[in-house]
Amino acid sequence: MSLSxxxxxxxxxxxxxxxxxxxxxxxGVRAVGVDRIIAESGVAKATLYAHFRSKDELVLTxxxxxxxxxxxxxxxxxxxxxxxxxxxxxxVFDALRTITVREGFRGCAFVNTAGEMMPGTAxxxxxxxxxxxxxTWLTELAAAAGAADPELLxxxxxxxxxxxxxxxxxHPGPAVAxxxxxxxxxxxxxxxxxxxxKGPxxKGPxTDGPGADGPGAG
Amino acid sequence: MSLSxxxxxxxxxxxxxxxxxxxxxxxGVRAVGVDRIIAESGVAKATLYAHFRSKDELVLTxxxxxxxxxxxxxxxxxxxxxxxxxxxxxxVFDALRTITVREGFRGCAFVNTAGEMMPGTAxxxxxxxxxxxxxTWLTELAAAAGAADPELLxxxxxxxxxxxxxxxxxHPGPAVAxxxxxxxxxxxxxxxxxxxxKGPxxKGPxTDGPGADGPGAG
DNA sequence: GGGCGGTCGGACAGACCTGTCCGTGCGCTG
DNA sequence: CAGCGCACGGACAGGTCTGTCCGACCGCCC
Numbered sequence: 084m085s086l087s088x089x090x091x092x093x094x095x096x097x098x099x100x101x102x103x104x105x106x107x108x109x110x111g112v113r114a115v116g117v118d119r120i121i122a123e124s125g126v127a128k129a130t131l132y133a134h135f136r137s138k139d140e141l142v143l144t145x146x147x148x149x150x151x152x153x154x155x156x157x158x159x160x161x162x163x164x165x166x167x168x169x170x171x172x173x174x175v176f177d178a179l180r181t182i183t184v185r186e187g188f189r190g191c192a193f194v195n196t197a198g199e200m201m202p203g204t205a206x207x208x209x210x211x212x213x214x215x216x217x218x219t220w221l222t223e224l225a226a227a228a229g230a231a232d233p234e235l236l237x238x239x240x241x242x243x244x245x246x247x248x249x250x251x252x253x254h255p256g257p258a259v260a261x262x263x264x265x266x267x268x269x270x271x272x273x274x275x276x277x278x279x280x281k282g283p284x285x286k287g288p289x290t291d292g293p294g295a296d297g298p299g300a301g
Numbered sequence: 302m303s304l305s306x307x308x309x310x311x312x313x314x315x316x317x318x319x320x321x322x323x324x325x326x327x328x329g330v331r332a333v334g335v336d337r338i339i340a341e342s343g344v345a346k347a348t349l350y351a352h353f354r355s356k357d358e359l360v361l362t363x364x365x366x367x368x369x370x371x372x373x374x375x376x377x378x379x380x381x382x383x384x385x386x387x388x389x390x391x392x393v394f395d396a397l398r399t400i401t402v403r404e405g406f407r408g409c410a411f412v413n414t415a416g417e418m419m420p421g422t423a424x425x426x427x428x429x430x431x432x433x434x435x436x437t438w439l440t441e442l443a444a445a446a447g448a449a450d451p452e453l454l455x456x457x458x459x460x461x462x463x464x465x466x467x468x469x470x471x472h473p474g475p476a477v478a479x480x481x482x483x484x485x486x487x488x489x490x491x492x493x494x495x496x497x498x499k500g501p502x503x504k505g506p507x508t509d510g511p512g513a514d515g516p517g518a519g
Numbered sequence: 520g521g522g523c524g525g526t527c528g529g530a531c532a533g534a535c536c537t538g539t540c541c542g543t544g545c546g547c548t549g
Numbered sequence: 550c551a552g553c554g555c556a557c558g559g560a561c562a563g564g565t566c567t568g569t570c571c572g573a574c575c576g577c578c579c
Contacts (some may be wrong), residue, residue: 113381198417199413242477243464245467
């Protein structure tokens with residue numbers, strides 16, 4: 084939704100993008116220089132600047148790609164969690180569990196990047212739009228689940244999602260995502276008046292369902 | 302708890318610390334150079350390096366000071382929320398509301414800093430310890446509130462706290478903190494078996510209770 | 520008055536950063 | 550074969566960063 088615009092395909096370009104994304108995720112945008120990106124992607128500096136006007140534009144493009152990958156992955160995991168929209172909402176936390184448990188997970192790439200930039204800059208805005216897009220999707224899911232106040236429930240889920248990514252980066256392991264999932268389940272039960280108290284809902288898929296998330300980190 | 306060690310008092314030192322904290326909060330640790338810190342604090346570079354061995358040590362000291370201030374503030378706001386431990390737990394979100402609503406709020410200073418550093422570095426470790434200390438405190442509160450599983454509830458609250466700080470930095474306004482507070486209320490009601498369903502609990506103090514939070518940001 | 524600790528202002532070294540520019544080579548197409 | 554597009558390696562400019570060092574000043578205590 085947020086974009087995709089003109090996306091020229093090129094193997095070199097993709098290599099630069101995936102290398103840059105990996106390095107940015109692992110060390111932070113500011114800590115990674117273009118020299119390192121070209122060294123690790125085996126590309127000449129002139130080539131990088133032929134494909135991207137500046138490092139900032141490269142950062143932004145990485146974020147846009149990650150936005151697409153992340154939202155795709157969330158949708159896949161939600162769908163894999165079942166037919167019931169309530170189960171699909173919980174599927175989000177199955178995705179989070181997989182993401183946060185990965186070796187080298189260092190928190191939400193969007194939030195980390197936004198934390199290094201001032202509000203109003205392109206990457207900061209892209210982060211805000213990514214989060215807003217996820218929240219909009221959560222709102223639809225919450226409405227389908229029969230939530231009394233879908234906007235509120237979606238906002239609460241957004242908080243749980245961002246909190247899971249932040250907390251898990253400092254407290255490694257699946258405990259954070261699992262606790263957040265339980266919290267989400269409670270919120271759903273309290274917020275969706277329809278046939279509640281059916282006993283503990285089926286746990287749903289806990290291990291990796293659909294394919295990988297792409298190079299995205301949190 | 303986590304520290305305080307040898308803390309030499311000096312007006313110049315305090316001035317450097319408060320200026321550095323403000324700049325780090327506003328722009329990120331990596332975006333702020335020592336030249337800017339000395340310029341805005343009106344201090345000679347040699348003086349800064351007489352008080353702090355390196356910029357890293359300055360960053361770490363700022364974080365330690367912020368840890369102290371933030372935890373103090375949370376305790377104050379919890380106490381101000383009432384006698385009932387359940388209300389005190391909700392008081393945390395009154396604090397978050399005040400924090401996130403401040404002009405120029407840019408997210409949790411700890412998480413932002415950790416996001417710029419590799420795991421294992423001093424600032425990253427300090428962030429993890431700060432969050433762990435807060436969680437330990439929340440566990441005590443949850444136990445006092447009669448939670449069936451105080452550790453779980455505290456972890457869920459940690460997620461809500463971190464999520465509120467992250468989400469509110471991208472979605473300004475009080476809505477995030479207020480939604481998180483409602484979620485917290487639901488979790489408490491479901492987790493603390495004692496006299497539940499007393500109707501909607503008193504809203505508690507919504508506006509700023511105790512004094513300022515010091516220079517801390519999120 | 521004299522010494523001294525703390526601070527100031529600024530120059531400086533060495534490293535690193537982004538972005539530009541050059542000449543070279545390789546593969547494809549006409 | 551000739552021409553062209555694309556990528557290569559690497560030098561370079563101009564700026565910024567951290568951290569060191571030096572001389573001077575100022576207030577305080579002996």
